[in-house]
Amino acid sequence: MKLLLIEDDPEIAAYLEKGLRQAGHVVDLIASGRDGLFLATTGTYDVMVIDRMLPELDGLSVLRTLCASSIATPVLMLTALGRVEQRVEGLETGADDYLVKPFAFSEFLARVTALSRRPALSQEPTSLTCGGLTLDRLKRKVLVDGQDVELQPREFALVETLLLHQGQVLTRTMLLEKVWNFHFDPKTNIVETHISRVRTKLGRAKDVISTRRGEGYVAEEPA
Amino acid sequence: MWQKNQPESAGTRLANTYALLFCGAGLLLATIAFGLARQVVSHRIDQSITDEMDALAGNDGLASFIPPHISGRTVFRYGLFDENGLQTAGDISALPTSEGWSQFLSKESVPEETADHFRSLSKRIKTGWLVVATDTDDLENITSALLLAYGATLLLTALLAVFGGKWLARVFASRLDLLAATADDIAQGHIQKRMPVSAKADEFDRLSLALNHMLDRNAQLLEQQRQITNDMAHDLRIPLTRLQQKLEAGQLAEARRDTSAMMEIVASLLRITELENDGSTRVLPVINLKNVVIQVAEAYRTIFEEGERTLIVHMGGSAALRGDAQLLAQLLSNLLENILHHTPAGSTAWLSVEVSEAGSVLNVADDGPGVPDQETENIFTRFRRLQSNRATKGHGLGLSLVKAIATYHHASCIARNLKPGLQITLRFPKLG
Numbered sequence: 175m176k177l178l179l180i181e182d183d184p185e186i187a188a189y190l191e192k193g194l195r196q197a198g199h200v201v202d203l204i205a206s207g208r209d210g211l212f213l214a215t216t217g218t219y220d221v222m223v224i225d226r227m228l229p230e231l232d233g234l235s236v237l238r239t240l241c242a243s244s245i246a247t248p249v250l251m252l253t254a255l256g257r258v259e260q261r262v263e264g265l266e267t268g269a270d271d272y273l274v275k276p277f278a279f280s281e282f283l284a285r286v287t288a289l290s291r292r293p294a295l296s297q298e299p300t301s302l303t304c305g306g307l308t309l310d311r312l313k314r315k316v317l318v319d320g321q322d323v324e325l326q327p328r329e330f331a332l333v334e335t336l337l338l339h340q341g342q343v344l345t346r347t348m349l350l351e352k353v354w355n356f357h358f359d360p361k362t363n364i365v366e367t368h369i370s371r372v373r374t375k376l377g378r379a380k381d382v383i384s385t386r387r388g389e390g391y392v393a394e395e396p397a
Numbered sequence: 398m399w400q401k402n403q404p405e406s407a408g409t410r411l412a413n414t415y416a417l418l419f420c421g422a423g424l425l426l427a428t429i430a431f432g433l434a435r436q437v438v439s440h441r442i443d444q445s446i447t448d449e450m451d452a453l454a455g456n457d458g459l460a461s462f463i464p465p466h467i468s469g470r471t472v473f474r475y476g477l478f479d480e481n482g483l484q485t486a487g488d489i490s491a492l493p494t495s496e497g498w499s500q501f502l503s504k505e506s507v508p509e510e511t512a513d514h515f516r517s518l519s520k521r522i523k524t525g526w527l528v529v530a531t532d533t534d535d536l537e538n539i540t541s542a543l544l545l546a547y548g549a550t551l552l553l554t555a556l557l558a559v560f561g562g563k564w565l566a567r568v569f570a571s572r573l574d575l576l577a578a579t580a581d582d583i584a585q586g587h588i589q590k591r592m593p594v595s596a597k598a599d600e601f602d603r604l605s606l607a608l609n610h611m612l613d614r615n616a617q618l619l620e621q622q623r624q625i626t627n628d629m630a631h632d633l634r635i636p637l638t639r640l641q642q643k644l645e646a647g648q649l650a651e652a653r654r655d656t657s658a659m660m661e662i663v664a665s666l667l668r669i670t671e672l673e674n675d676g677s678t679r680v681l682p683v684i685n686l687k688n689v690v691i692q693v694a695e696a697y698r699t700i701f702e703e704g705e706r707t708l709i710v711h712m713g714g715s716a717a718l719r720g721d722a723q724l725l726a727q728l729l730s731n732l733l734e735n736i737l738h739h740t741p742a743g744s745t746a747w748l749s750v751e752v753s754e755a756g757s758v759l760n761v762a763d764d765g766p767g768v769p770d771q772e773t774e775n776i777f778t779r780f781r782r783l784q785s786n787r788a789t790k791g792h793g794l795g796l797s798l799v800k801a802i803a804t805y806h807h808a809s810c811i812a813r814n815l816k817p818g819l820q821i822t823l824r825f826p827k828l829g
């Protein structure tokens with residue numbers, strides 16, 4: 175995967191670049207908004223990571239210009255401004271995801287990966303399967319080996335979200351955002367508790383959801 | 398910096414202006430009164446001459462009525478002249494040049510007196526001319542008396558205005574100097590000093606009281622700030638120490654956990670500060686509190702069950718209010734987590750939304766141990782943790798954030814001991 179990283183803080187930039195390279199990605203690192211915009215409009219990238227506060231041209235302006243020139247590359251915006259309105263402003267300007275500093279690298283990588291695999295909206299399937307697990311999105315039903323499994327609405331949403339991103343690690347924060355619409359960090363283990371509940375209910379298909387220690391959860395065919 | 402004896406003093410300027418105004422007004426008044434008095438007196442003189450003239454002029458053999466010389470006691474003096482202007486009777490020797498009113502000076506009649514001012518009226522009669530005159534001493538006397546009186550009064554007024562003004566300015570300045578000196582003192586670090594308040598309870602005292610109130614409030618905030626900084630340093634020192642130990646021991650995973658604990662503290666503090674700074678000016682969208690409560694309750698129900706606690710939700714209708722759904726969700730989440738931390742297994746928590754005339758009311762209650770009565774006010778203070786809870790997890794910012802979010806929504810936030818249990822009530826203003 176080829177990434178464009180526009181970040182002016184040399185330490186954070188070097189840290190992210192190193193991590194991304196280790197994960198097998200190609201990274202173009204740029205420190206200023208203007209140069210970044212030039213590369214973004216001329217090169218081809220799978221994902222762009224843009225810091226909000228940049229010298230010369232700030233991240234939001236870069237985003238606006240990209241949107242105006244119909245460049246559809248998914249954008250992850252990094253920022254130290256964590257307020258909900260600021261996040262909304264970023265997303266409305268055209269960012270596909272938003273990450274507030276400071277963040278763990280695993281969180282960053284999971285989000286970048288999720289962006290690169292974002293399916294087109296029209297292709298959303300109505301039925302999802304993984305291992306012995308089938309989820310019917312229209313009837314809102316989950317079947318394990320043809321047997322109905324009773325799930326609470328949030329539990330259903332949790333399984334649905336994981337299955338929509340099969341093979342891809344979703345962090346605790348990502349799940350909180352996608353499933354519960356919590357854009358803050360509750361101290362309680364909401365995600366953990368619900369995952370363990372769901373696993374119990376899924377019975378023989380419980381291994382479909384596996385835990386990646388220190389990273390998050392992933393739905394995949396059990397080995 | 399305040400300087401004493403400033404060349405430019407508002408008090409002196411005001412006093413001088415007033416003195417000028419006073420003197421001007423006095424002068425105007427005196428002029429008018431003086432003019433009126435003179436007019437009245439001279440009118441009366443003219444009237445008496447006219448009356449005398451009328452009484453005499455119609456008579457035949459006028460000469461017999463007119464004494465040849467002034468008697469000394471007579472008010473009037475007369476002169477009778479023939480057609481050719483020759484004196485025939487009376488003691489006025491010269492016929493005035495014209496008919497009607499005229500003035501003349503006379504020394505001849507009463508030699509020992511100084512020259513008198515006379516006013517005369519001459520009239521043509523059958524035999525020639527009749528002149529009636531009277532001295533205008535009265536007028537002159539009254540005039541000079543008036544001038545003296547008015548002059549003295551004006552002088553007194555001017556003196557009063559100038560010196561009174563100066564005195565007044567000095568009184569004001571001295572009291573202001575007192576305030577300024579105290580303010581200087583406070584600025585130089587004597588923050589416990591307060592403005593002087595006298596028993597007079599006048600406007601200066603009211604100003605002093607208002608300033609003192611402000612100073613008290615500032616001192617309180619300063620103390621609070623100091624306390625927060627102190628607490629923050631303490632609260633960060635524990636995870637920092639642990640972090641150092643773990644880094645030295647090479648326990649990276651644990652070290653990361655400590656770092657996130659610190660980040661959490663810093664993030665919460667930032668968030669509270671942001672909310673406090675930012676509040677009240679933003680126009681928030683209309684949302685339904687009920688939906689937020691359902692969303693949060695749904696997320697926590699399982700947690701409560703796992704922790705062998707019961708969560709009961711009661712909805713009294715839909716509660717529309719202007720708010721930030723994410724912030725309110727965080728508020729509820731903090732309150733529920735507070736209950737999870739501070740109640741034993743088997744406890745029950747109640748979450749209720751009621752809609753009244755005054756607005757929406759959110760109640761979050763539990764039947765746990767509650768807090769001591771004297772602490773119900775304090776639990777929203779930053780870093781406030783009951784001594785008994787010092788050892789437990791948590792950074793003492795959860796309820797401060799609740800309070801900050803409530804204030805951001807113009808909602809009141811009150812804690813009450815239920816015995817057993819604690820109830821936190823938020824009253825949101827009616828949707829306007």
